[in-house]
Amino acid sequence: MSIQNRFSKFHDKIKLGREDDAYREARAKDNSILDEIKAEFRSAGYPIIETFIQGSLSTYTGIKHPVDDFDIDRAVVIDADNAPDNPVELKKLVLKVLEKRGFKNARVKKPCVTADYINLSLHIDIVVYRKGGEQYELAVGKLNSNEQNREWSPSEPKKLIEHINNSSLFIGSADLKIKQFKRLVRYFKRWRDEKFGQAIGKKVFSIGLTLMLKEQFRPAIDNNGKVDDLQSLRDTVGAIMASNYFHWAGDNKYKVNVYLPVQPYINVFENSSIDTGTQLYNKFKLLLTKLDQALEEDSLKKQCEILQGLFGNDFEVPEKEQSNNAGKVAYSNAGVVGTSQGA
Amino acid sequence: MQSKIKQHLTRIGYDCIVSDIGGFPRLVVNVTIAESEIQLMLAAEPPFHSLPEFVLIDADSFGRLAHVTVYQYSGALFGAVCVNDPDSLSINFEQPQLVVEESLKRHVALLEMCLTNPDWNNKELLREFYSDWLRKCRQDDSKPLLANIEKPILQRLVVYAPLSDKEYGIESHYMVHPADNSFSGISDIHLSMMKGNREAAGIALVIPIHKLTPAPSRFDSLEQWYIDTITALPTTIRNELQQKFGQWRDTTYWIVFTANTVNDDRTWFALKLVCKSKKALPLTGEKLKDWTLAALPIRLFNQESTVQRGGGRLSLSDKKVAVIGVGSVGCEIAHKLSAAGVKSLTLVDPDIYEINNLYRHVLEQGWVGAPKSFALSVAIQRQFPWSNATWYPYDLMKFARNQNMESYDLLVIAIGNPTQERLFKQYLLDNNTYVAVINSWLEGFGIGGHAVLDVSESKGCLLCSYVCPESGARGLVSNMNFIEPNQVTMKSIAGCGEQFISYGAASSAQTGVMTANLAIRYLEGKQTESCKTSWKGDDDDAVNEGIKLTHRFYNFKHSLEYLPLTDEDCDVCS
Ligand SMILES: [Zn+2]
Numbered sequence: 001m002s003i004q005n006r007f008s009k010f011h012d013k014i015k016l017g018r019e020d021d022a023y024r025e026a027r028a029k030d031n032s033i034l035d036e037i038k039a040e041f042r043s044a045g046y047p048i049i050e051t052f053i054q055g056s057l058s059t060y061t062g063i064k065h066p067v068d069d070f071d072i073d074r075a076v077v078i079d080a081d082n083a084p085d086n087p088v089e090l091k092k093l094v095l096k097v098l099e100k101r102g103f104k105n106a107r108v109k110k111p112c113v114t115a116d117y118i119n120l121s122l123h124i125d126i127v128v129y130r131k132g133g134e135q136y137e138l139a140v141g142k143l144n145s146n147e148q149n150r151e152w153s154p155s156e157p158k159k160l161i162e163h164i165n166n167s168s169l170f171i172g173s174a175d176l177k178i179k180q181f182k183r184l185v186r187y188f189k190r191w192r193d194e195k196f197g198q199a200i201g202k203k204v205f206s207i208g209l210t211l212m213l214k215e216q217f218r219p220a221i222d223n224n225g226k227v228d229d230l231q232s233l234r235d236t237v238g239a240i241m242a243s244n245y246f247h248w249a250g251d252n253k254y255k256v257n258v259y260l261p262v263q264p265y266i267n268v269f270e271n272s273s274i275d276t277g278t279q280l281y282n283k284f285k286l287l288l289t290k291l292d293q294a295l296e297e298d299s300l301k302k303q304c305e306i307l308q309g310l311f312g313n314d315f316e317v318p319e320k321e322q323s324n325n326a327g328k329v330a331y332s333n334a335g336v337v338g339t340s341q342g343a
Numbered sequence: 344m345q346s347k348i349k350q351h352l353t354r355i356g357y358d359c360i361v362s363d364i365g366g367f368p369r370l371v372v373n374v375t376i377a378e379s380e381i382q383l384m385l386a387a388e389p390p391f392h393s394l395p396e397f398v399l400i401d402a403d404s405f406g407r408l409a410h411v412t413v414y415q416y417s418g419a420l421f422g423a424v425c426v427n428d429p430d431s432l433s434i435n436f437e438q439p440q441l442v443v444e445e446s447l448k449r450h451v452a453l454l455e456m457c458l459t460n461p462d463w464n465n466k467e468l469l470r471e472f473y474s475d476w477l478r479k480c481r482q483d484d485s486k487p488l489l490a491n492i493e494k495p496i497l498q499r500l501v502v503y504a505p506l507s508d509k510e511y512g513i514e515s516h517y518m519v520h521p522a523d524n525s526f527s528g529i530s531d532i533h534l535s536m537m538k539g540n541r542e543a544a545g546i547a548l549v550i551p552i553h554k555l556t557p558a559p560s561r562f563d564s565l566e567q568w569y570i571d572t573i574t575a576l577p578t579t580i581r582n583e584l585q586q587k588f589g590q591w592r593d594t595t596y597w598i599v600f601t602a603n604t605v606n607d608d609r610t611w612f613a614l615k616l617v618c619k620s621k622k623a624l625p626l627t628g629e630k631l632k633d634w635t636l637a638a639l640p641i642r643l644f645n646q647e648s649t650v651q652r653g654g655g656r657l658s659l660s661d662k663k664v665a666v667i668g669v670g671s672v673g674c675e676i677a678h679k680l681s682a683a684g685v686k687s688l689t690l691v692d693p694d695i696y697e698i699n700n701l702y703r704h705v706l707e708q709g710w711v712g713a714p715k716s717f718a719l720s721v722a723i724q725r726q727f728p729w730s731n732a733t734w735y736p737y738d739l740m741k742f743a744r745n746q747n748m749e750s751y752d753l754l755v756i757a758i759g760n761p762t763q764e765r766l767f768k769q770y771l772l773d774n775n776t777y778v779a780v781i782n783s784w785l786e787g788f789g790i791g792g793h794a795v796l797d798v799s800e801s802k803g804c805l806l807c808s809y810v811c812p813e814s815g816a817r818g819l820v821s822n823m824n825f826i827e828p829n830q831v832t833m834k835s836i837a838g839c840g841e842q843f844i845s846y847g848a849a850s851s852a853q854t855g856v857m858t859a860n861l862a863i864r865y866l867e868g869k870q871t872e873s874c875k876t877s878w879k880g881d882d883d884d885a886v887n888e889g890i891k892l893t894h895r896f897y898n899f900k901h902s903l904e905y906l907p908l909t910d911e912d913c914d915v916c917s
Pocket of ligand 1: 804913
């Protein structure tokens with residue numbers, strides 16, 4: 001059995017997909033809450049003209065988290081001509097709906113309104129945009145923000161999703177490459193969840209990791225189309241370390257900067273501490289060393305042990321060196337596949 | 344031009360003159376070979392599109408020379424020297440003097456061998472026995488005597504007359520009765536005997552010669568050669584001839600001689616003896632006076648010579664092979680395996696031959712409406728007289744359940760149906776059946792074709808080629824494919840049930856030939872390990888149709904090579 005096969009099994013364990021209960025429950029909850037927000041906005045005179053999902057669900061890079069809540073990022077959009085000058089007005093409407101539904105910890109944060117379900121490990125973020133022409137503007141501001149701290153901030157949420165999902169810049173075998181990239185995003189997220197304490201882990205934003213990966217992604221696919229996620233992971237981490245995301249802040253400390261490739265082009269880690277940057281830098285360095293060790297290693301068992309050290313127990317280590325597969329055949333999870341085969 | 348050539352040859356050291364021969368000025372080159380002065384006359388004029396011939400002047404004064412044919416011209420004897428196979432040379436016709444120089448060198452070198460090495464000369468004369476014999480044949484006897492003779496032993500066989508209304512085909516020839524009963528019952532050779540409409544024209548005697556002498560030259564007497572040859576026969580053969588056939592009286596005898604020439608090569612040649620009244624076979628010069636002799640061209644055919652002459656291999660004649668699926672790919676495989684000498688071929692296909700199959704199948708129009716497997720078995724036996732092709736109108740799984748798979752040396756599956764192919768593989772695994780299997784398929788748009796050889800005892804199996812390259816799990820499509828799965832690659836003209844993959848007969852033939860080569864290699868024992876092979880075509884048509892191609896397609900550089908099949912993630916092989 002190949003190391004790739006092990007990666008594949010690991011990926012199956014961590015990925016959050018349409019077939020997962022958590023995903024389906026979240027979508028159901030999301031739908032019902034969305035209906036109420038729509039009604040609330042309509043009666044307040046701000047009919048919702050568009051809604052979409054943001055975040056890992058929109059880029060198919062979600063993973064399961066053993067402890068933490070599962071996020072759903074829902075965007076609602078109203079017509080700019082119709083929008084109030086004060087964006088917080090709309091966020092109050094959202095808050096009202098969430099409170100009425102009995103959510104835990106419902107509160108207005110600067111970019112969104114957030115709440116937790118009481119009986120589900122589900123966390124919901126609702127963002128509000130107004131749209132004039134093709135321009136989206138994000139409702140920024142807290143409940144008590146004064147005029148200087150609240151604004152309609154130009155934003156390109158859909159372009160960001162497109163940027164992450166876009167495979168058109170891959171030369172050849174685009175499908176294989178974008179799929180490999182997305183697996184790498186999931187591996188990165190799981191690595192982050194394993195390697196950082198909860199407090200700092202929350203500050204190593206998924207979008208920041210995803211953007212670095214997208215920019216530096218190095219595919220590894222042999223001539224037969226066999227993918228090699230370990231090699232790709234190593235090469236990509238190497239490329240990230242070789243580019244200029246980390247800025248020396250003296251005394252072996254680093255600031256991390258990853259800029260949004262779309263409006264408002266801000267640094268995702270603008271407000272992150274030196275401590276976050278330094279930890280991320282050091283852990284990346286260690287990750288690279290470990291991946292190199294895994295690549296050097298001949299024994300599949302030892303390779304898996306190194307990788308388990310990075311990604312946690314969902315990355316399984318075979319009991320014996322050459323695990324005997326007899327009796328536990330891995331079947332395709334597709335029911336039917338259309339083929340081009342004829343004679 | 345003649346003077347330019349003369350100048351060139353003189354400059355490089357040849358002794359040349361221009362002399363009047365037969366009323367024309369001819370370029371003559373004097374050379375000394377083994378103390379003999381010989382003169383070579385250039386017998387061709389530029390432009391030279393083949394090697395220009397030199398003829399040997401006074402050809403009769405050097406004894407019998409191999410590769411030299413003596414003829415009379417303008418009252419003298421000349422020898423035409425055969426220095427090469429004319430078609431395989433590319434002539435520099437822009438530089439005639441160089442062509443003449445090269446030709447002259449070859450003539451001199453050949454004559455040197457003949458004159459200085461009598462052993463070699465004699466061997467060469469024996470080697471070319473049959474072509475010399477043909478020169479003794481009357482030009483109007485262009486159709487050879489077809490002789491089906493298995494063994495070079497003294498024997499008597501019947502000669503059948505041709506049918507007068509047949510212009511071509513087996514029945515337009517005189518034919519020596521087949522001694523061979525291994526023919527397909529529906530071959531022309533067999534049928535033409537069975538119909539009983541051919542008259543016996545006389546008898547043929549096969550006479551083996553133990554020590555062959557060179558064929559009679561153009562000027563030698565055929566009668567003298569015959570008497571010399573009969574006289575030189577071992578006493579046992581002469582006695583047998585006398586005892587067995589001395590009592591028989593007839594007006595015509597066909598004598599088929601056979602002898603070893605060089606290196607165990609065997610030659611066959613024939614004489615026809617005709618007499619006005621019925622007489623015994625003449626064995627002395629005195630008796631021969633009443634007979635007229637004519638040399639005859641002959642085509643010996645038996646399994647050994649005919650199969651080998653066609654590039655087939657006798658080692659394949661006892662192999663048992665089944666081809667399952669005889670559509671456009673399978674029919675080519677079956678045809679090429681038969682041509683290679685596979686006699687026991689089982690053709691399996693439940694489909695009927697339809698009119699829309701015509702442009703990518705080998706079967707004629709007359710077979711429309713017939714089961715493909717049956718039709719192909721007949722077509723193959725009609726072409727290959729020793730084929731025993733049989734047929735079943737079954738699909739793969741029915742065939743598997745009704746026949747003993749292990750009784751076959753090889754199964755070739757060309758059904759283009761990955762579900763059935765994987766099902767069959769599982770069936771073999773579940774039943775611990777060990778048989779070598781080739782799976783062959785093509786993809787549309789001329790993009791390519793593939794074959795997988797799965798040898799039970801070696802590393803790698805069909806399912807190795809189905810391992811998903813991303814997950815390592817058992818996939819549903821071959822990982823060798825050049826077209827991405829889940830695209831619409833079928834075309835439909837008439838709607839449901841009438842879809843077809845777009846590809847031309849050249850694609851299916853290419854796939855079939857590739858697969859047949861792999862099968863032959865396996866059957867000959869040259870390929871003992873499981874392997875895979877593909878041919879890659881152009882992507883123009885696929886790109887025009889917006890078809891997405893695989894990573895493997897763009898990176899594949901090993902067309903027709905035999906690549907290892909094993910995949911480390913295959914659950915069967917690990
Ligand atoms: Zn296998």
